Amino acid sequence: MYGLKKEWEIEAPARECVLEDYVGAEARWCPGCGDHAVLSTVQRLARDLQLPPEKTVVVSGIGCSSRFPHYMKTYGFHGLHGRALPVAEGVRARRPDLSIFVVTGDGDCCAIGTAHWIHAIRYNMNITILLLDNNVYGLTKNQTSPTSRLGEKSNTQPQGSFFAPLNPISVVLGIANASFVAQTVDWNPPHLYATIRAAHEHKGASFVRVLQRCPHFSSHIFAQAQDDFSQMLLMDHEAGVKLGQPIRGMFPNAVNHDPRDLNKARELADRTDVYPIGVFYRNDNASRYDTVTARGLETTRAEKLAAINGMFDKFAVQGRN
Amino acid sequence: MSSAVLSGTKAEIVTEHVIEIISDSGEGAQTCGQMFADLCAKNGNGIWTVEIIPAEIQPPSRSRAGASGYRIRLGSKPLTNAGDYADLVIAFNEQVLYSRIDSNALHGGTLLFVDKSWAENPDPGIRRKYTDAIADFRARGYVVTEVPIEQECRKFTDDPRKGKNMWVLGLLCATYDFDPSAIGAEIAKRFGRKGEASVKQNQALFSDGYDWALENVQHRFHVPAQKITTPMVVMNGNQALALGIMAAGIEVCSMYPITPATSASHFLASTIEQTGGIVHQAEDEIAAIGFAIGCSYAGKTAVTITSGPGLALKTEFLGYAVMAEVPLVVVVVQRGGPSTGLPTKVEQGDLFAALYASPGDSPKIVIAPATIEECFHFMITARKLAEDFRGPVMVLSDANLATGQKPFQRPELRESWLAPPVDQSPWDPEVPPYAWDAQTGLSRRPIPGQRGGEFVITGLAHDEESHIAYDSAINQRGMAMRSRKLAVLRSALKPPTVHGDPAGDLLVVGWGSTLGAIEEAVDRLRAEGLRVSSVHLRFLSPMEPGLREIFSKFGKVMTIEINYSDNVGDPFIYSDSRRYSQLAQLLRSETLVDVDCWSRVPGSPLPPGVIEAQLRERLAAVESAAKENA
Numbered sequence: 017m018y019g020l021k022k023e024w025e026i027e028a029p030a031r032e033c034v035l036e037d038y039v040g041a042e043a044r045w046c047p048g049c050g051d052h053a054v055l056s057t058v059q060r061l062a063r064d065l066q067l068p069p070e071k072t073v074v075v076s077g078i079g080c081s082s083r084f085p086h087y088m089k090t091y092g093f094h095g096l097h098g099r100a101l102p103v104a105e106g107v108r109a110r111r112p113d114l115s116i117f118v119v120t121g122d123g124d125c126c127a128i129g130t131a132h133w134i135h136a137i138r139y140n141m142n143i144t145i146l147l148l149d150n151n152v153y154g155l156t157k158n159q160t161s162p163t164s165r166l167g168e169k170s171n172t173q174p175q176g177s178f179f180a181p182l183n184p185i186s187v188v189l190g191i192a193n194a195s196f197v198a199q200t201v202d203w204n205p206p207h208l209y210a211t212i213r214a215a216h217e218h219k220g221a222s223f224v225r226v227l228q229r230c231p232h233f234s235s236h237i238f239a240q241a242q243d244d245f246s247q248m249l250l251m252d253h254e255a256g257v258k259l260g261q262p263i264r265g266m267f268p269n270a271v272n273h274d275p276r277d278l279n280k281a282r283e284l285a286d287r288t289d290v291y292p293i294g295v296f297y298r299n300d301n302a303s304r305y306d307t308v309t310a311r312g313l314e315t316t317r318a319e320k321l322a323a324i325n326g327m328f329d330k331f332a333v334q335g336r337n
Numbered sequence: 338m339s340s341a342v343l344s345g346t347k348a349e350i351v352t353e354h355v356i357e358i359i360s361d362s363g364e365g366a367q368t369c370g371q372m373f374a375d376l377c378a379k380n381g382n383g384i385w386t387v388e389i390i391p392a393e394i395q396p397p398s399r400s401r402a403g404a405s406g407y408r409i410r411l412g413s414k415p416l417t418n419a420g421d422y423a424d425l426v427i428a429f430n431e432q433v434l435y436s437r438i439d440s441n442a443l444h445g446g447t448l449l450f451v452d453k454s455w456a457e458n459p460d461p462g463i464r465r466k467y468t469d470a471i472a473d474f475r476a477r478g479y480v481v482t483e484v485p486i487e488q489e490c491r492k493f494t495d496d497p498r499k500g501k502n503m504w505v506l507g508l509l510c511a512t513y514d515f516d517p518s519a520i521g522a523e524i525a526k527r528f529g530r531k532g533e534a535s536v537k538q539n540q541a542l543f544s545d546g547y548d549w550a551l552e553n554v555q556h557r558f559h560v561p562a563q564k565i566t567t568p569m570v571v572m573n574g575n576q577a578l579a580l581g582i583m584a585a586g587i588e589v590c591s592m593y594p595i596t597p598a599t600s601a602s603h604f605l606a607s608t609i610e611q612t613g614g615i616v617h618q619a620e621d622e623i624a625a626i627g628f629a630i631g632c633s634y635a636g637k638t639a640v641t642i643t644s645g646p647g648l649a650l651k652t653e654f655l656g657y658a659v660m661a662e663v664p665l666v667v668v669v670v671q672r673g674g675p676s677t678g679l680p681t682k683v684e685q686g687d688l689f690a691a692l693y694a695s696p697g698d699s700p701k702i703v704i705a706p707a708t709i710e711e712c713f714h715f716m717i718t719a720r721k722l723a724e725d726f727r728g729p730v731m732v733l734s735d736a737n738l739a740t741g742q743k744p745f746q747r748p749e750l751r752e753s754w755l756a757p758p759v760d761q762s763p764w765d766p767e768v769p770p771y772a773w774d775a776q777t778g779l780s781r782r783p784i785p786g787q788r789g790g791e792f793v794i795t796g797l798a799h800d801e802e803s804h805i806a807y808d809s810a811i812n813q814r815g816m817a818m819r820s821r822k823l824a825v826l827r828s829a830l831k832p833p834t835v836h837g838d839p840a841g842d843l844l845v846v847g848w849g850s851t852l853g854a855i856e857e858a859v860d861r862l863r864a865e866g867l868r869v870s871s872v873h874l875r876f877l878s879p880m881e882p883g884l885r886e887i888f889s890k891f892g893k894v895m896t897i898e899i900n901y902s903d904n905v906g907d908p909f910i911y912s913d914s915r916r917y918s919q920l921a922q923l924l925r926s927e928t929l930v931d932v933d934c935w936s937r938v939p940g941s942p943l944p945p946g947v948i949e950a951q952l953r954e955r956l957a958a959v960e961s962a963a964k965e966n967a
Contacts, residue, residue: 040793041804070788073635085793086805091785092793093634095627096653102624106631106639107785109589109617114635114785132627135620308615312588315613321750323611324583331576333569333744334379 037069038062040089048235050202050228051081054148057209058117059088061216072115075104077129079121080155080230081148098129101136101145108141109309115216116142122149126162126182137191140220141306146212147184147223150230151237158233165237184225185285185296189278195302196222197281198257198295202229203242206263207293214257214295220304227291241291251275251284251294267293348514348559353383353412355420356513358505359437360429361398362391362405365502370407371742372523373509378571378744380515381562383412385853386573387419387942388740389437390681399463404436411513413561416743417708417853421946423447425512425556427505429486430455431470438477440941445478448556450508452501454487482554484508489549493541503539507546514559517547568747574712574738574850575601578668579608581716582640584748586755587666588614589639591629593622596680597736598644598670622650626667630658633665634794636759636784638720640666645674645687649694655729656695657796659819662771662782664723664730666716671735671849673940682940683736685849685899688919691731692878700820702726703878705733707852710745711875712738717754724756726822727782733877735899737850737942764790769801771818778821823879830876832883837863837870840890842959843952845871846932847897848920851943855897858948867956877923885928892959895933896921897948902936 038059045051062072072090076082078097085092095103104118125133125147136145152170153159159172163184167176188197196218200211208226215222229235229242241247250267252259256275264270269290273280281297356373360366367388374386389406396403410420422444428434428451437443451474455467474481490497490504503524510517521540528535550557572580579601582590590609592602606616619625622643629639643651648669658665671687673679678686691703702722706715712734719730764783770792772780783790792803798815800806835844836856847855852873859871870891874881888894902918903910917925921934935951937943 068788069791070786073785075631086795088793089791091783091791093631094793094795094797096657096796099623099627099654102619102627103631103634105617105624106589106591106628106633107635109615109628109632109635110637111635111785131620132624135624309589309617311615312610312613317586317752317755320583320586320612320755321752323608324580324750326611327580327583327608328570328747328750331570331572332379332747333381333565333571 033063033066033069035059035063038089040087040092043087044083045080046231048229048231049080050150050226051084051148053202053205053208053228054081054119054146054212054226055084055087057205057212058146060209061213062090064213065216067115071113072117073104073107074117074119075100075107076119077121077124078155079124079153081119081121082124084119098124098127099132100124101129101132104143105136105139105141108143108306110313112142112306112310116144117216118143118145120145120147122147122151122161122163122184123153126184126187134187134191137188137221137223138193139305140193140195140302141304141309142219143221144212144216145221145223147225148228149184149225150228150234151181152230152234154230154233170233183285186282188223189282189285189297193302194223194297195220195299196295197297198223199225199227199291200257200293201227201238201241201248201291203238204266207257207259210257210259210263211294218298219300220302238291247290249284249287249290249292251292251296253295255298256295348557350559350561352414352560353410353416353420354424354513354558354560355422356409356411356509357389357406357423357426357437357442358509359389359404359406359426359433360501361433362394362396362403364405364429364498366406366429368527369502369506369509370409372506372520372527374407374409374742375571376510376515376520376523377409377411377513378742381565381569382560383414383416383563384571384743385410385416385419386740386742387737399430399432401432401436401439404433406433408442411560413563418857418945419741419854419942421944426450427508428452429501431467431474434470434474440939443479447479449474449479449481450484451481452486453483454485456483480556489545490542492545493538500538500542503542504546507543507548508550508554510543511547511550512554512557514557517544569744570747571742571744572709573600573740573742574706574709574734575670575740576604577709577712578642578716578732578734579604581713582666583609583612583614584713584750584754585717585720587640587716587720588612588637588756589617589629589632590614590642591617591619591625591632591639592642593619593625593647595622595644595647597672597739598642598647598668600739601642601668601670622647623654626651626654626665630654630663630665633663634785636786638664638666638723638756640668640716642668642670644670644672645690646677648687648690652690652694653696655701656697656699658729659695659699659701660796661794662727662780662819663794664720664727666719666723666730666732668732668734670739671733673938679940681736683850683899683942684938684940685735685851686901686919686938687733688848688877688900688923691733692923698816698820700823701728701878702730702823702826703733704730704876705849705874706738707849707873707875708745709738709741709743713748720756722826725779726826727780728819728822733849735850741850759786760784761786763788766790770794770803771799771801773801773818777825778818779825827879827882830879830881832887833872833874833881835870835872835887838868839870839887841868841870842892843869843956844888844891844894845869845897845952846874846894846920846924847871848874848877851897851899854943854945854948857945858952861945861949862952862956867953869952869956874920880923880927884924885930888928888930888932892963893933893955894924894930895935895955896924897943897951898934898936899938899943900936901938902934
């Protein structure tokens with residue numbers, strides 16, 4: 017440009033994605049559902065990170081929250097109940113270039129999909145896993161979920177839930193090779209955003225449990241915590257969720273927790289007096305299966321044919337002379 | 338080689354021989370059999386092999402149920418099945434032989450080589466059982482040679498259980514007039530991992546067995562090999578499947594261990610990296626297919642390999658691949674069912690499961706290789722069909738093909754067999770993700786990375802845009818479009834070739850691994866002038882066209898299957914209440930022809946002689962019915 021030094025030239029970005037580029041069909045969740053907050057957070061995050069929509073895949077299972085991909089304008093995979101994670105692993109296996117989110121619910125992940133959940137954490141492939149946990153089955157109209165509280169009444173256990181709830185964070189912290197475990201709440205958008213952002217930026221399987229209410233069937237469960245922030249315990253650390261001072265100040269209870277400390281993480285996960293939010297645990301050195309599954313992507317066609325021919329040589333019939 | 342170097346009796350020239358090596362589990366009879374079969378095939382002989390596998394990992398020794406071994410049908414010409422009766426059986430103990438007698442595997446004059454060390458066992462019970470059995474074998478007309486296998490092995494090892502198989506391999510080489518010089522290197526290859534001492538010991542055992550046989554064996558045979566004019570390879574069906582997967586350019590095999598499918602994945606696990614691919618061992622069968630679908634969706638059509646019980650678990654995802662139109666190759670190596678059934682043994686009972694086991698109407702392509710060679714080539718076809726027709730393709734193999742070894746013409750690999758690179762070019766946003774062609778139902782799919790093609794794939798009823806749509810017209814149309822694809826494929830298929838005359842008294846229909854045995858039985862009867870022909874189906878869905886026309890030229894049509902069917906005459910079983918075997922049911926509904934069946938579930942391949950006897954009976958019935966009518 018005339019009059020400016022060359023290095024001062026500003027190249028207009030070839031493409032700039034705005035929020036609308038990530039907004040798909042109109043979300044059909046009930047008014048007041050926490051899923052809306054997570055959706056707009058992921059859309060904002062995608063915009064802020066300028067994730068190309070065609071290189072972004074949102075994989076889900078079945079349930080209210082699993083409608084999520086339809087409301088994004090990216091590639092989406094609305095799959096089977098409980099089976100989002102194996103699909104996402106398959107997508108990731110040979111596609112290191114994609115950004116992959118999994119959106120799952122407490123029934124989808126912690127009941128019908130439990131086996132996949134445990135192994136997905138162990139495989140530690142680079143996937144952002146969002147567990148939208150409202151303690152109830154909503155889509156099928158009010159059945160007990162694994163995270164329903166003891167005594168909570170539902171259509172399948174009208175006497176009240178028979179069991180103490182499963183704690184998804186404790187479960188994940190017990191799985192070998194876990195690499196990123198966090199918890200946040202739908203009613204604090206800055207914390208929600210910062211947590212999902214930290215999860216996405218982590219290279220590996222990042223597991224985020226989002227505590228939220230179902231306005232129809234579990235509206236009472238986090239009602240007090242929404243008004244009284246002292247019921248939450250902010251886990252604060254430079255290696256955790258990055259928050260500005262004003263946001264930190266919203267939480268009267270905070271603890272400085274180094275997320276590399278697994279034992280401390282487990283202690284915090286087991287607390288029942290408060291809802292700890294932030295990063296419980298992270299291990300940036302955990303081995304990643306997606307580095308294994310992506311091996312050989314550069315193999316040429318000629319190399320493939322030569323290799324197979326070599327294998328055939330070992331089965332060759334020589335002939336009796 | 339010439340047999341002049343041999344000092345023993347002169348070898349009798351025969352055109353074929355069936356040999357069995359039978360032992361307790363863990364004594365290595367299968368290794369011995371595989372190595373011998375490999376030697377025969379690599380020398381240019383025709384072979385067909387069968388693994389004889391006990392259902393348990395470590396059944397009690399010296400038990401009938403515990404027989405573990407290997408059958409080799411060895412011939413001058415190419416062979417297509419395991420044959421009828423064994424001509425020569427080597428048994429590491431006399432009790433396991435009874436399981437082969439019970440299975441009707443022996444004939445009157447079968448030569449038996451039995452380890453005679455049991456005659457001197459410290460346990461008087463074992464000594465008596467041995468003596469009784471040998472007397473019994475002779476009374477049954479078998480020609481028994483007592484062989485000091487264990488005594489000879491003790492010259493080289495304190496653990497003869499681990500050495501008998503190489504000693505017997507030597508005995509076989511001498512008995513069948515093979516040049517022993519090539520075996521040394523094969524033993525080194527097999528046992529190299531266990532160290533130099535193990536290689537030397539096994540080579541010594543082999544040589545001793547060879548020398549012992551030359552001096553002592555009265556019956557020696559030479560099966561001339563044909564001159565090989567085209568390059569040939571020899572392998573089993575699971576190895577052929579695995580090579581086919583790689584030659585199709587499939588980069589991901591996602592699996593969960595299950596017998597008898599797993600050996601294909603073992604072979605892939607040790608080779609696929611050379612072609613830039615991976616084997617993913619999932620946490621369960623469901624995850625295995627889910628992972629494969631994820632890969633396919635992201636552009637790399639994947640394969641998942643399983644057997645019956647695994648297929649049962651995969652069916653929800655199979656329906657998803659049909660509904661959402663995701664290319665996918667599913668290999669089912671069938672074993673005996675229902676439930677866990679007969680894990681190591683052959684059956685063709687997963688046909689209906691492959692066709693129908695999924696919620697709702699889920700039309701999918703089902704093909705079945707009939708030979709080991711086809712196990713290779715069908716994988717290339719399967720990937721192409723999966724991508725062109727945008728959905729799952731099921732490939733049904735079985736335990737017989739999986740473990741049988743047979744030589745076939747070495748395929749000339751083509752680059753066009755390999756999957757094309759993943760399309761990442763921009764997608765015209767005006768073209769919906771299911772732009773179903775109104776005539777054919779076919780459509781192209783956007784792949785993640787293609788700008789402008791962003792869409793959400795779903796297993797729910799959906800319109801062309803893949804938007805969830807529950808209204809009746811859209812649902813009806815989606816169903817029609819997915820079904821139409823099968824009709825389109827069918828329109829491109831040729832009617833099957835009739836083996837034998839195109840008209841006659843009896844037509845036999847089969848599918849899968851029974852091809853060789855059915856055709857051999859038909860050929861034997863045709864040589865006698867009987868008017869019988871056969872047809873073998875490779876496409877089960879869509880069904881090959883022209884069957885009604887073919888069937889109309891025959892007095893009677895029947896299937897032969899390794900499947901269950903009721904016998905008319907059993908309590909409560911009448912011709913109108915009888916349950917037919919699966920292919921017969923399918924053909925009856927497909928053609929409205931009164932297709933009969935003869936099917937059994939013996940857990941082993943049907944020998945050609947058994948099929949021949951059944952066909953003879955049916956032909957006689959056709960003839961007497963014709964006489965009555967006349």
